[in-house]
Amino acid sequence: MSTVIKTDGLTKRFSRVTALDRLTVEVESGVVGLVGANGAGKSTLIKILLGLSPATEGTGQVLGLDIATQGPAIRERVGYMPEHDCLPPDVSATEFVVHMARMSGLPAAAARERTADTLRHVGLYEERYRPMGGYSTGMKQRVKLAQALVHDPRLVLLDEPTNGLDPVGRDEMLALIRRVHADFGISVLVTTHLLGELERTCDHLVVIDGGKLLRSSSTASFTSATQLLAVEVTDHPVDRDFDADAALTARLTAAGLNVRADGSRVLLVEIAGDGTYDTVRDAVDDLGLGLIRLEQRRHRVAEIFSTRSDEDQDEHERGDGAGYDAYRAAAAGGEQA
Amino acid sequence: MTTRPDVHSGVIHDIGYRPYTGPRLGRRYATRSLYVQSLRAAFGLGRSGKSKVLPFLLLGGMAAPSLAMLAIALFTQQREMPLDYVDYLASFSVLPQIFLAAQAPVLMSRDLRHHVVPLYFSRPATRGDYVAAKFAAMFSALMIVLALPLLLLFTGAMLAKFPVGDNLLHLLYGLVSAVLYALLYSAIGLLIAAATPRRGFGVAAIMGVLMITRALASITYALNGGFDPMRADSASWVFLICPSTLVESLVNQLFGLGLDNSATLHAPGAAGAAVFLAVLLALTAGGYALTLRRYRNV
Numbered sequence: 001m002s003t004v005i006k007t008d009g010l011t012k013r014f015s016r017v018t019a020l021d022r023l024t025v026e027v028e029s030g031v032v033g034l035v036g037a038n039g040a041g042k043s044t045l046i047k048i049l050l051g052l053s054p055a056t057e058g059t060g061q062v063l064g065l066d067i068a069t070q071g072p073a074i075r076e077r078v079g080y081m082p083e084h085d086c087l088p089p090d091v092s093a094t095e096f097v098v099h100m101a102r103m104s105g106l107p108a109a110a111a112r113e114r115t116a117d118t119l120r121h122v123g124l125y126e127e128r129y130r131p132m133g134g135y136s137t138g139m140k141q142r143v144k145l146a147q148a149l150v151h152d153p154r155l156v157l158l159d160e161p162t163n164g165l166d167p168v169g170r171d172e173m174l175a176l177i178r179r180v181h182a183d184f185g186i187s188v189l190v191t192t193h194l195l196g197e198l199e200r201t202c203d204h205l206v207v208i209d210g211g212k213l214l215r216s217s218s219t220a221s222f223t224s225a226t227q228l229l230a231v232e233v234t235d236h237p238v239d240r241d242f243d244a245d246a247a248l249t250a251r252l253t254a255a256g257l258n259v260r261a262d263g264s265r266v267l268l269v270e271i272a273g274d275g276t277y278d279t280v281r282d283a284v285d286d287l288g289l290g291l292i293r294l295e296q297r298r299h300r301v302a303e304i305f306s307t308r309s310d311e312d313q314d315e316h317e318r319g320d321g322a323g324y325d326a327y328r329a330a331a332a333g334g335e336q337a
Numbered sequence: 338m339t340t341r342p343d344v345h346s347g348v349i350h351d352i353g354y355r356p357y358t359g360p361r362l363g364r365r366y367a368t369r370s371l372y373v374q375s376l377r378a379a380f381g382l383g384r385s386g387k388s389k390v391l392p393f394l395l396l397g398g399m400a401a402p403s404l405a406m407l408a409i410a411l412f413t414q415q416r417e418m419p420l421d422y423v424d425y426l427a428s429f430s431v432l433p434q435i436f437l438a439a440q441a442p443v444l445m446s447r448d449l450r451h452h453v454v455p456l457y458f459s460r461p462a463t464r465g466d467y468v469a470a471k472f473a474a475m476f477s478a479l480m481i482v483l484a485l486p487l488l489l490l491f492t493g494a495m496l497a498k499f500p501v502g503d504n505l506l507h508l509l510y511g512l513v514s515a516v517l518y519a520l521l522y523s524a525i526g527l528l529i530a531a532a533t534p535r536r537g538f539g540v541a542a543i544m545g546v547l548m549i550t551r552a553l554a555s556i557t558y559a560l561n562g563g564f565d566p567m568r569a570d571s572a573s574w575v576f577l578i579c580p581s582t583l584v585e586s587l588v589n590q591l592f593g594l595g596l597d598n599s600a601t602l603h604a605p606g607a608a609g610a611a612v613f614l615a616v617l618l619a620l621t622a623g624g625y626a627l628t629l630r631r632y633r634n635v
Contacts, residue, residue: 005617050458052458052459052461057618072363072364072461075459075460075461076361076460076461078362078459080455080456082452082455082456082459084452085451085452085454086451086455087453088447088453089387089451091383091384092387095383099370099374100367100371102367102374103365103367103370103371103456103457103460103461104361104363104367104460104461105360105361105362105364105366105367105460105461106357106359106362107359107360109361110357110359114357117354117355119454121354123563131385147456151357151361152356152357154497162526172342181354183354184354184356185354185356229508230398294400
């Protein structure tokens, strides 16, 4: 593992707003998620990392190169996929990516060869000879990814790569991003404001808000703070009015477990130990219900945000759930890691 | 079943990802690639068939009269061309202007409109390199349009056995004039084109600037007695405001062309020529600097 991105007290002030506020973060190779709401400073950070916009204060390194003085060297080794549309409609994907490869310094023959390879890897075949104006959003995103990868960079910065994609396209793009690291050996920094997709893709998450670092730690430490068990049961086979969920909740709570509902019909039970599985099974059996689902579930990254917004309120309402406190303690522990 | 499952007639191998270990040629090479791509784009090469029509029509329109003139000169056994090299560029000055208005937005506005500019800047070439490559491409494209007919004229003059020394000298005057046109036009055209992502606006704005200044110059020149039999040199100062008359009158004065002809535009005297040259260079440098500035915050 080597350090890919390192910033120290990075600050960017525009005339009126502070886009980044003393951001100190260190990122190892792998797939790293940069999470933050719109306007949190993600795009500003990327611009500074590319050496395109000078930081007001602080220093930073990308691939061991200083962002203030070695911008051109960084840009030769880094790929960038912007958030917005960047494809001229009257040019074919092949021509466009070849041109971009040459703009990265690849000789003409190598540029053509790498373009063919890269477009194949992102899943663009015959359509690559057609003008890009007629492409679907999914195809356009693939071309944008291809132009970021064509010069075989050591790090790619992907700005909202799943924007505008339908769920299937989104999953494909995420799988592709995973491959970029796993198969191609290229480190990835991917930004998004959608958390759900990152926890499946990233090894490490950096959360920023209002230009400040909220947290930087491995995805596992975000999500494995407490193990949950999702339980779903059938209605009572005979008694239609019997509230199965309520009865089960009562049973399990009586057995000393923490239970809460998650949407309709799914109960989340905190796992206290191996015995928890047996307790749930026996309770369901005792009530004469059918067990539809019994699966382990991890905490969602999204909960960081929901819990953070509750934080102030929570100072006054202690004890609204031991699980939450445990989670926060674990989260604090994760921050040290 | 006789076929064994492991026997295939052909296999497509997925060779997987191959890292690139070859040379990376860096910033200078990237800038040169952008220059070549932009120059090609100025003539519609590497783009759709439709986009080739106008630039080649203009190139043909610029060159065709020179061939016609040659044919007439040869046929009627004249001893010199009906139009001198410098005069030729002045007479057909509207064609390079249309070329500039149509193609400068192709170079600048398209990149802005389709947000390709940030992609360039995320690569080794810098903002300065980008503007330099685009300027060089526009300049070269205009030089092709302006110099091609001059070279055709010269070739024809040699074939017709016109005096070599005289023709060579006047070809040189013509080429200097072409360089000055191309410099000034590129600086103005690219600056305007870089201001708007809309190609149509760019075309209209460039054409407007060139046409309106030309009209203003002509009207003011006439009002100041430029067309009187005893014309005052001072009337010529107004040629400063229009790019095409600026170059035309400067070159004529500089090389002493058509000094006895009242229809030829001239800068007012030697001092005037110096001022005209200074203004031309200042406009070119200023346009270039402003274009650079335009890209500072993209």
